[in-house]
Amino acid sequence: MESEHGGHEEHFPNYLFVWFILLFLTGTSIVATLLVTNFLGHIHVMHFVLLAFLFSLGAIKAALVVAYFMHLRFEAKYLWVLGLMALFFVGFFIAGTFFDLTLTAKR
Amino acid sequence: MAHAQEMDAYVEPTGIGPPKLGMWLFLSGEVVLFGGIIMTIVLFRVSFPGWAEESSHTNPIIGSVNTFNLLTSSMLVAVAYKMSATGRHDLAKLCILGCLLFGILFLCLKWIIEWPTEIAHHYTIHSGPFWQLYYTATGLHAVHVLVGLVAFVIILVLYMGTWRPKFTLEAAALYWHFVDIVWLFLWPLFYLS
Numbered sequence: 223m224e225s226e227h228g229g230h231e232e233h234f235p236n237y238l239f240v241w242f243i244l245l246f247l248t249g250t251s252i253v254a255t256l257l258v259t260n261f262l263g264h265i266h267v268m269h270f271v272l273l274a275f276l277f278s279l280g281a282i283k284a285a286l287v288v289a290y291f292m293h294l295r296f297e298a299k300y301l302w303v304l305g306l307m308a309l310f311f312v313g314f315f316i317a318g319t320f321f322d323l324t325l326t327a328k329r
Numbered sequence: 330m331a332h333a334q335e336m337d338a339y340v341e342p343t344g345i346g347p348p349k350l351g352m353w354l355f356l357s358g359e360v361v362l363f364g365g366i367i368m369t370i371v372l373f374r375v376s377f378p379g380w381a382e383e384s385s386h387t388n389p390i391i392g393s394v395n396t397f398n399l400l401t402s403s404m405l406v407a408v409a410y411k412m413s414a415t416g417r418h419d420l421a422k423l424c425i426l427g428c429l430l431f432g433i434l435f436l437c438l439k440w441i442i443e444w445p446t447e448i449a450h451h452y453t454i455h456s457g458p459f460w461q462l463y464y465t466a467t468g469l470h471a472v473h474v475l476v477g478l479v480a481f482v483i484i485l486v487l488y489m490g491t492w493r494p495k496f497t498l499e500a501a502a503l504y505w506h507f508v509d510i511v512w513l514f515l516w517p518l519f520y521l522s
Contacts, residue, residue, distance in 0.1 A: 241400065244400050248396055251517060252389075272522060273375075291403055308360035315365055
């Protein structure tokens with residue numbers, strides 16, 4: 223559907239609801255950190271489990287911001303391609319750096 | 330001003346105006362910049378044994394409050410865009426002002442309380458890999474916050490007149506949300522883990 227300027231009709235999600243979810247996930251991150259540092263801190267591997275958990279929550283929050291605050295969920299698909307290309311380049315550079323580091327370490 | 334108004338009204342046949350498309354292209358470059366920095370931090374977090382001990386010297390309360398600040402300002406700027414697009418300009422201006430205040434609070438906590446306290450305790454950029462990455466990443470992020478705040482001040486000042494910055498506001502909002510996303514990854518790496 224076209225708007226008066228010839229563009230697509232805009233969708234406005236419930237920003238307040240998205241914001242509450244983001245705050246809830248932020249609170250979950252803090253609670254998880256307090257639990258691990260106060261009760262499970264002596265188990266070395268738990269620090270890496272915590273890091274993975276916090277990073278996963280960060281990724282979910284980032285996805286919510288991109289999808290709803292940045293409206294990518296309602297945008298043309300080629301904007302997704304733009305974002306995915308950027309992520310591909312990040313992965314490419316990181317993979318290259320890992321590869322180089324591994325080779326250097328073996329020498 | 331008239332030229333800016335025309336630019337704002339112009340929309341490509343694809344439905345994406347030049348300000349928005351330009352901002353998405355710019356942000357895709359920024360993803361590579363900050364993605365590289367964040368992955369470097371992850372690498373160090375996993376391989377540098379003293380990371381957890383060093384990160385215990387940062388202030389998690391300020392870090393968490395700043396997360397709240399950026400999430401709230403991000404929500405406010407999204408609402409501001411909605412209000413601007415639906416013709417409720419007074420509310421839009423109010424939301425931009427709220428976004429500005431939370432952004433300023435973010436920088437004040439960082440520049441007036443957090444960094445000076447850490448430097449006073451001799452945790453400077455010369456204090457090892459953790460602090461080098463900490464000051465580099467959070468410093469670069471703070472510069473991005475500052476640029477966003479300047480953009481919103483300009484938009485707000487122009488908005489006080491007859492200018493209706495729908496697409497410009499949208500582009501600035503996209504940038505601001507990106508700055509928020511970067512912080513969502515920096516916060517656990519430097520303050521929680």
